[in-house]
Each structure stands twice: as structure tokens, then as C-alpha cells.
Amino acid sequence: MSNAVDETRLEHSSSGKRVDTKRRELLKTVTIAAGLMLASGSVTVARGESRRSRRGKRFAMVIDVDKCYGCYACVVACANENNVPVGVFRTWIERYVKPDGTVVFVPKQCNHCENPSCVDVCPVNATYVNEDGIVLINDELCIGCGACIQNCPYGARFFNPIKGVADKCTFCSHRIYQGLLPACVEACPTGARIFGSLEDEESEVSRILRTTKTEQLKKWTGNDPQIFYKSLPGEANT
Ligand code: SF4
Ligand code: SF4
Secondary structure (H helix, E strand, O other): EEEEOOOOOOOOOOOOOOHHHHHHHHHHHHHHHHHHHHHHHHOOOOOOHHEEEEEEEOOOEEEHHHHHOOOOOOHHHHHHHHHOOOOOOOOEEEEEEEOOEEEEEEEEEEOOOOOOOOOOOOOOOOEEEEEOOOOEEEEOOOOOOOOHHHOOOOOOEEEEEOOOEEEOOOOOOHHHHHOOOHHHHHHHHOOOOEEOOOOOOHHHHHHHHHHOOOOOOOOHHOOOOOEEEEEEOOOOOO
């Protein structure tokens, strides 16, 4: 059985954000030992409060793998919307070849986990879950130490070389709080991505989760992702 991962290289423009280099270097030095201990497993970090107990919209996404044909419209839209640098990705498409030769495309990104393993390892509380369940990074606080990048089981975080901080999908929070859809959802020509609030029982995502079998990625991690896949091939969930 073979599978392969496809990546798309994208153009970008710089955000021009100011970086407090001295402060970052100092904090990075102080926290590097802690980061190494965390990465080696010699320190146990307790998970924070589950967001199921929080109020808010509980934003989530359903991805219908049957509807994705790997056109990369979502990847391009995300990169354009969020000034994602060339060579790194907030969302990407994995391509799997099943034993019968069928090709399956699986979009991936930050899962906006209910219990995110990236959050509690941050030494400066730069990354957090907002009131509506979106996992975010405060660029002003992030020192770029990489602890969160190491501790995401989905490889969803990366170091943004232009901004000098950790980066990842934000569910396009700047758009959704203006009543718009995330750029990837809006761009998908087949409706393979569905976004909405789990707090709203009438939303499309709530309806799908009530009526359709879906899967989360790497459920055994305890992260409890809030991206739910329909028709996910087993090869894509290892
Ligand atoms: Fe380090 Fe990530 Fe926190 Fe930034 S957000 S300070 S890279 S753990
Ligand atoms: Fe954090 Fe990774 Fe979960 Fe996103 S997918 S919330 S970066 S652990």
C-alpha cells in the first residue's frame, strides 16, 4: 500500500509586522531548556480546561473527502488571504492511493482541538483558545521558541520566517467575525468544506454531525479535534 503527499508552492506578500528581537532572544534562551524537556517527555504538562465547558460558538468544520478532487483552490485562497510565505502552509492537501488504485485527496490544517496539546506548552501564554473555541496565537507575545510546533500531533504549526513567530490556521477569524466564511470554505468549488457553529443546533455542521458518520484525526491523542471528516480513508489517519 502506498501513499504520497502533494504540496503546492505559493506566492506571498510580507505582513511587515515589527519583531522585538532582543526580547524574543532573551525569552527564547530562558525557555529553551524547558522546551527541550517538554519535547523529550521529561516534563508532564497538564491539559487546560476543556472548551466543552466554555460558552461561545464552538466553531467547527466538516470536510467531505468524497467531494475533494485536489484542485488546491482552498490552499491558494488561504495563502492569499493570510499572506502565507512560500514553502509553508496553513492548509494543505494530502494525496493517497488506495490498494485498488483509487486516488483520494484529504485537506488538512489546524484542527482547533478541544484539548490542544500546543497551548499548555507555550512558556509565554502566546497561544490560547478563544471564547468561541478557535486556537489562536498572539504575535505580540510569541517568542518563536517552537514548543507548540513540536507538540502539535498534526504538524499543523510552522515557523513564519517573515513574522518571526509560530503560525497556523486561524479559521480566518478576521473574516468570520465579519460574517464571512473562511477563505478555504468560500473557495472550494464542490462544497467539500463546511464551516459553522456547533452551539447552533440548526447549523449545517451540527446537522451533519447528528446524521452522518464522521471521524476526527488521531483521536487517541486526546486532543479532540474540531475538524470532522466524512469518508476519511484509513491511510489518512495514521
Ligand atoms: Fe513558543 Fe509557540 Fe508559544 Fe510562540 S506560540 S512562544 S513558538 S510555544
Ligand atoms: Fe494545536 Fe495542533 Fe490541535 Fe491546532 S491541531 S489546536 S496546532 S494541537
